[in-house]
Amino acid sequence: MAEEKAPETVIITGMSGAGRSTAAKSLEDLGWFVVGNLPPGLLPTMVDLAARSNGAVSRMAAVVDVRSRAFSTDLKSAISELGVRAR
16 A cells, blocks of 8 residues: 655635635646635545545645634644644
8 A cells, every 4th residue: 555645735815806716726727736615624634635646636725715704713723633644
């Protein structure tokens, strides 16, 4: 069984009009796997699925919407969980 390697991951977020779509399209044009409107709580799951892709998804970007009331708490928890997995 091949070792699962976490993909290089970028989180794109910001207010309406901040350029999230432009950033996502640019990364997509550069060959990144881009997921739009991902709830922060699903970020660890998405990174895990990318890691299991046997190298097919080595770089991924997630566009995370800031309109959720629990956004900052959820995103901090998701990033914290990713940090624990990376060790």
